[in-house]
Amino acid sequence: MASLYHFPKSLSQNRHICARSGNPSHSSHAIVSRNFASQGNEFPCFRIGVAGNSNQTEALSDSAPVFDVPLLSCSEAIERLRSSRENYKGKQKFLAMYSSVFGGITTDPAAMVIPIDDHMVHRGHGVFDTTAIMDGYLYELDQHLDRFLRSASMAKIDPPFERETIRRILIQTVSSSKCRKGSLRYWLSSGPGDFQLSPSGCSDSALYAIVIQDQYSPDQKGIKVVTSSIPIKPPMFAMMKSVNYLPNVLSKMEAEEKGSFASIWLDNDGFVAEGPxxxxxxxxxxxxxxxxxFNKILSGCTAKRVVTLAEELVRDGKLRGISMRNVTIEEGKNADEMMLIGSGILVRPVLQWDEQIIGNGEEGAIAQALFNLLVEDMKLGPLSVRVPVPY
Incomplete structure (x- = not known):
């Protein structure tokens, strides 16, 4: 059979591939037959089916469905991407993206793409982090960037630039976006190159960043959580913020299927660990x-900042102290208050865990106070946690 690569040049200029498929039988083998009779700009039709005998082949020809697959140029593919983005009505808007692969920033969502041969895509060999944008400032950029580079080191990814260069790229990407409230998400991957398991064939690691404008505002309404049945990541992977988030996704989906906001992981010793x-x-x-x-879980930048801010509540007598240690599930469920803490939700009170009502079943005063302190810190905190963006 002739290879697809040996078709006449004129065929590559046509617009459609017509594929016809049939129902295979146990005793047949696949064939591809070609019909060079085309009309206008139509691509020759490839009838993809099975061969057993002439009757089977003829039956396929008469009854099999036909699928038209367009052969697109680069410009046509980009236009379709652009149209797809314009038709998508999500809450998030993607305002700017940096890619070290093309060495610059784009504000066209259709160009915000990652090569499919990037090992982060097909092998999960990448790390990421997120920094909030509040009133034209990047909140805890340096704290997140330090964790980002620690994760890269754990994942054996050598960044393509020095830390200060990465920092300047991230700030400039936000500046180009004109976004004053949203989030900046960034990745380091072992880079594009091939589809092998090892990244040894990759020429260089890759840095990507995207600015997201989100209409979402943190909610202070109390929520329900459940204990996760999805196995928790081993400490080495839990402490690294990698793109391998399938356990996290399944854990979140499990909670939603049970009518809850999130699932809570327990570590292998049965102590409370973290949410997804x-x-x-x-x-x-x-x-x-x-x-x-944080010796077995991700070191939360927002959680660490909340611990620092909570010292004010200790000074005011609203808290007697602050402790970080192993927590049993019984101790957690019998607490006066429970809360989830993260850059996307800030501080969210938990009213019920599994069948157990937490405290009096209402949003607690400490959770509310910590939420207020965190919001104030994001808007008016010291420059050690707020980096101005030069728009």
Whole structure:
């Protein structure tokens, strides 16, 4: 059979491939027959079916469905991407993207793409992080960037640039977007090159960043959570913010299927660990803010900042102390307050865990106070946590 690569040049200029498929039998083998009789700009029709005998082939020819697959030029593919983006009515808008692959920033959503041979895409060899944009400032950029580079080191990804260069690229990407409220998400991957398992064939690692304008505002309404049945990641992978988020996705889906907001992981020793993309904290009956320590889970930048801000509540006598240690599920469920903490939700009170009502079943005063302190810090905090964007 002639190879597809040996068709006359004129065929590559046609617009459609017509594929006809049939129902295979156990005793047949696949064939591809070609019909060079085309009309106008139609691509010759390839009838893809099975061969057993002439009757089977003729039956396929008469009854099999026909699928038209267009052969697109680069410009046509980009136009279709642009049209698809324009027709998508999501809450998020993608305002700017940086890619070290094409070495610059684009504000055209149709061009915000990643090569399919990037090992982050087909092998999950990549890390990421997110920084909030609030009133033209990047909140905790340096704290997130430090964690980002630690994750890259754990994943054995050598960044294509020095830290300060990456920092300047991220700030400039936000500046180009003109976004004053939203989020900046960024990735380091082992880079494009091939589809092998090892990244040894990749010429260089890759840095990507995107600015997202989101209409979402953090909610203070209390939520329900459930204990996750999805196995937690081993500590090495839990402590690394990698793109391998399938356990996190399945954990979140499990909660939604049960009518809850999120699932709570327990570690292999049965202690409270974390949520799918947030940390967990409690207020004990003795008015102590209690949080699982970070020796087996992701070190939450927002959670660490909340611990610092909570010192004000200790000084005001609203809390007796702050502790990070192992927390049993019984201790957590019997706490006065429970909350989830993360950059996307800030501080969200939990009113019910599985069948257990937390405290009096209402949003707690400490969760509300910590939420207020965090919002104020994002808007008016010191420059150590707020980096101005030069628009």
């Amino acid at each position: 993309n947030m940390n967990v904290a409690f207020v004990t009956r003795e008015k102590e803010l209690l949080m699982p320590h």
